[in-house]
Amino acid sequence: MALQAARSVRTLRKRTTDPVVVDHLESVLDDLRGRADNEDAVAAEDVEPKAASEELSKTLAAASGVYVYTYPHYWRHPYSTGSERRLLKVGRTGSKAWNRVLSQARRTGMPEDPVLLRVYETDDPATVEHHFHVLLDAAEHQRSQGVAVGTEWFVTTIDFCDAVAEVLGLPTLKASGIETA
Template identity: 35%
Template sequence: MSDQSHLPALTAQATTSTDEPYDRHRAVEQLLLQDESLTGRIYQYELDGKTPAEIAEAEGNKGAAFVYNYRLQIEALLKWEVPTSPWAARSLAAKMRRWLKTLDLDARFRDDLLAFEATVQSRAEDSEAQAVEVDQAVAKSKQAEDDGTPGVYVYTLPHYLKHRVDEETGKTLLKVGHSAKDVYYRTGSAGRLTALPEEPILLRVYPSVESAATEKQFHAWLSAADHAGTRTRRAGAEWFVTSTKFLDRIAESLELEVRVINEFDSGDA
């Protein structure tokens, strides 16, 4: 285990007495150590010297991409620096709002956290930065689509990433459909993605030769977990209120490869 002797003793509340000298960095460290969510667990893993692959394994996840996203948020908090990525900024701002809402914080730290949250949220709402990041995600999506790998494909829209159905868990509307040949042919022929107001973003590919049968298995798991989305003629039956974390677990249970194309999951379980 890591040496934490430099940190103050932990209490049930993330507070420091107003009679004690105020150290913002130490207050952040204490909050992270007391945080029982994934953010806090990853911070503890890092203190223990675990690699991203080891962290992913400890969390029951084959892919380690999510670890790097949380690392960015933790580093931003410790350095008190606004993340470059508007998506990372959005997740970090949401995290700070939960702390502000649920924890009894030292008044000095609360004031600092309120001001920092506002600055981070401003970055999250930077439309130009968002557009750049979306363009990069779309480019990655098209590159993966060009491979024409048979399997289950997971898409979403930028709107559903920015305005999640459940901000607390990170669940939002995701399209889970299969491609037996070429993904452009599949989605184009189905008419599901061609008339949308935004460029869809490909989040995952789970390769499978029997893609149609595998899709049915995914849909059965999602329905059983009550992750079914609103059924409309426009959306079709392939949209679910879920998360890539849950979908990755399904893929692992089915012994499928998890190909991370874009990582935007903000769940903090």
């Protein structure tokens, strides 16, 4: 959060020439840099999304649908400076979405556990996932193209995914405590 706030403050800093405002913003930036470099603060910040992800995963005993997840590093560091776009995986599963996410993560040997952000419930996950991907592509949300990583990773926002689900009339299971823009 400190890194995201620092980005916003830097943008404000660039837009002003008032020396009093500049001094104040520089002070705020120094404080935010200190917080962003504090390992204990970063670890504490990771607790909330992980706890919310675990809470959501408990409700998914038999849910099927389209899921959205990411990794804590990607959540903390938006893909583009000054935006809320992050690398998010938008995939589908017939049941037990979180079990599928975990099995993928363990096969790829990622250095941290994934954070499940959303599950959009549907009885037709293949069709709904296709709709999501078409809309993400049409909105020019960059898609991963690597052979090893698949094509389900997008540079997008959770708010955009929620909007797609709303338009499609899908029930949404959310990880509480996940802050969006």
